[in-house]
Amino acid sequence: MSRKGNCWDNAVSESFFGTLKTEWLPDVDLYDRAHAERELFKEIEQFYNGQRIHTTIGMSPIMFENRKLIKCA
Numbered sequence: 001m002s003r004k005g006n007c008w009d010n011a012v013s014e015s016f017f018g019t020l021k022t023e024w025l026p027d028v029d030l031y032d033r034a035h036a037e038r039e040l041f042k043e044i045e046q047f048y049n050g051q052r053i054h055t056t057i058g059m060s061p062i063m064f065e066n067r068k069l070i071k072c073a
Contacts, residue, residue, distance in 0.1 A: 020048075 024043050030036040049061045057064050 016048075 020043070024040075028039055028043075030039065051060055053059060054061065059067075
């Protein structure tokens with residue numbers, strides 16, 4: 001936890017939700033809660049973690065994790 005007045009402790013989650021709102025939400029039509037949950041799951045698991053290149057690591061999180069597993073083997 002950060003000290004009082006340090007605002008960087010929520011930066012990761014704020015960045016994620018900001019990206020989700022600007023990149024995904026305008027492009028999808030949601031019909032009901034169940035449909036929204038399915039579409040959100042697909043967006044996070046298939047695109048955000050699987051394909052989208054993250055600037056801090058230079059690859060998708062799945063690619064990063066697979067690379068780490070290959071190095072350990």
